[in-house]
Amino acid sequence: MKASSPRTRRASARPPASRRARARGRGKTRTATVAKRFEEGFGEGYREGVQAGLHSFATGFEGTSIVIPTYNQLDMLRQCIASIMDNTDLPYEIIVVDNASTDGTASYLQMLGGQVRYRTLEANKGFSGAVNVGLMMAKGSTIVLLNNDTVVAERWLDNLLACLNSDPRIGMVGPVTNYISGEQQIEVPYADIRDMPAFAREFNRSNPALWRRTDRLVGFCVLFRRELFRQVGYFDEGFELGNFEDDDFCIRVRMLGRSLVIARDTFIHHYGSVSMKALGDRFMLVNDRNQHYFLDKWLNPYEWIHRILQLTDESGRSGYDMAALFPSGVAVKGLGATVYWIDGGVRRPVEGVLSIPIARLSMVDIQRWPAAEPISAVEAERRWLATEGPNREPQGLVRLPGGAIFLIRGRTARRVISPSALEGWHLHEKPFREIEPEELAEFEEGLPVIAPPQLRQAL
Template identity: 55%
Template sequence: MAASRSPSHRNNRRSAGQRGRRRNGTARGSAGRRQVRVANQPINDGYGAIFKEGFEQGYQLGVQTGIQRYPVPFEGTSIVIPTYNQAALVQQCIETIKWNTPEPYEIIVVDNASTDGTAAYLQKVCGEVRSRVLDKNYGFSGAINVGLMMAKGRTIVLLNNDTIVTANWLTNMLRCLNSDERIGMVGPITNYISGSQLVKVPYKSLREMPEFARRNNRSDPSRWRQTDKLIGFCLLFRRELFEEVGYFDEGFEIGNYEDNDYSVRVQLLGKKLMIADDSFIHHIGSVSIKAVGDRMVKVNNQNEAFYNRKWPRIGELMESLKVHAVSRAMPAGTAALYPERIIVRGVGADYFWIEQGTRRLVNGVVNVPVVKVSHVDLLRWPIGEPIQAGEAERRWFGQSGADAADATTCTVKMPDGALYYIEGSTIRKLQGESALRGWSLHLKPEKTISSDQLSRLHVGLPIIAPPVMKQSL
């Protein structure tokens, strides 16, 4: 005779069924209500509001903790990768970083509004990669700037998404950078690039590439060499350099010439650019730029023209800084190459008067031009005492002060076309129309002075144009 099943056996069967449902995170209560399990404890629907409130409070606490700890640097390298419609390439790049980078690092990917599934991939790897998806294509400079704003590392690498890094790539670049505090940026060699970082490679396929890189990437300081330009496919520098030089110029649209511009700005501070020949990475080459298609030539021409307007007579500028360096140290930050007696604004609503190396909060309504600068630029000026808007405006026009000569602020155009800016008893050469208009100095009073008057003025540091900021940084 078949054994009968006891009620307890039937209850065990039900419990087993319930346990099965609980593995999926839900179960049904006695009234059939759906239960959610958190930390193996059921939360009935009636407690959903309490759970959501607690979750939100915990989330906000986490956000505040992150904000408070944001200024604390990360003792490692932030690797910033800009990308646009190249999901497979950025995934490949990230994988090779994981394989070949024993040093502490964080990966930051900034996507220029791709439409190929890049955002979905970044969401998938959010535990391993920090990322930001922009609302539109801000170009190479725009994406890099967002990454720089996010970076927390003591050192920073800007890396193209179409690169494959190799064994010791970062190790040897870091050794080069840390060998001399006068070194500003370091770049590797590669198989596909223009300029002096290009090397001829023997391999015919990617399968052969790692062995070539292994032989090449043996640490050798004798293979480090100085250059006057580094290409932006891979750049390594210290956080301090970024704080001194600032963000990339977003006036260079899509890509090209922004790395030339940054190389110039680094060297203006007396820093050296180095190529580490003992660090090789494979570069597929200009994939994002080529994706622009027929616009590529137009974009390149526009960026070249923008660069030439910004840096006319670059040789003369470098020589003038060398002359200044004989009697004084090179400028510690780009702010020394910015004008004074102007009003600037950062990411907030406050306006600041710049004079004597400080920024002074302007109280009241301002009726003169205000120049937008990044938060990094703004912080280079230490804070001073507040100033009333009316007084700042009078000083802007050179109409304040007991000594009329000391109050002078105006522009001067010499017969040879050279532009100058006079700050009291100091005259400073403007680096072309870009500097003149970038700081709204073309709206200042313009005067004509004689050679004799010019000779009595103290010659100050030249003035360069501010980088174009299309985002709030």
């Protein structure tokens, strides 16, 4: 028999076209099956991850959350984070909240991977807004708010924690530095940042004799317990970009009977107001607006701090939170659709649609009131409109001839401290009754009503 040519042999070795088509079809089917299984597995894993995250979201750890708000200062942020990693031995987490920087900050944070937790905001929400996001993310039993233009040194956190933990009555602690306003600034021997670590190494020796109580801590670096955050709440986002929001927070801390302490045995370097200086001519406009907002909110805050502490001492009251300085007889709402009627120290879900104004609060604020049985919208509105009690005595909002406003519930009269407090709870929309000082004197003086912090994001 004649042997086949090489070409013939090669041709006959190939499967028929129909078989090749079927093979390609099976290959595509296998690929599609694998892709489908991958998508199903990925989706299932993602759902499990989300559920695990939800279950562990509120789980904290015995350590410190270091919250750093930042905006367009990448080089400063690098130095700050590097100094924390080099000089912090105790358990901690770093949380960076980026106020929509345009200088590559987001890429840098992504490159750090799991070394930091971070969130990049879609717009600049200012210092308060960024801090509030960080507070919402924080899981530590203690929290540090730290400016991005700082460089920490050896034993910085150890010393601050030693001071904070020395007395449960201490609310917040702050270090000293080379550049700041007020009591926390000290003279330093170095002119070059490279010489700072040697100076700080000798300076940062724990010494309780150097701890000093103060009326004010500047927010470039403050340490407090997570418990304090739950009692005081979020920063007020009514302060635009920056300035005075830390003064506002300090006042609220002191109104709860907690003290502020400067740890004069602890030094960190502060370049100083870098983000605010970048505002240029706009800085004074922002500063003036925030100052006016602060004064409208508090009028004379130190007078109110003194009076609150007097009243709580006289009554023997302790361990209270901001809910004690918020009003009764108001409607409030948090993240969800539920509206609550606040009265008698509890929150009652309102059933039905309310036509009265509703104040917006964070969930941290709302959850301070214990939950109670629902109330109908009709009954809540009736109570909102009431100006007399069962025996025709004044109830609700009353005004003295001189203009002072009081909120009366039962036999207690509480001064509404400012127009901002009146408007923040929509009390200016509530009916009121004019009374004389002699009539008001029949009521017991209660704790004053302060304004709620403004929120411009979901918290």
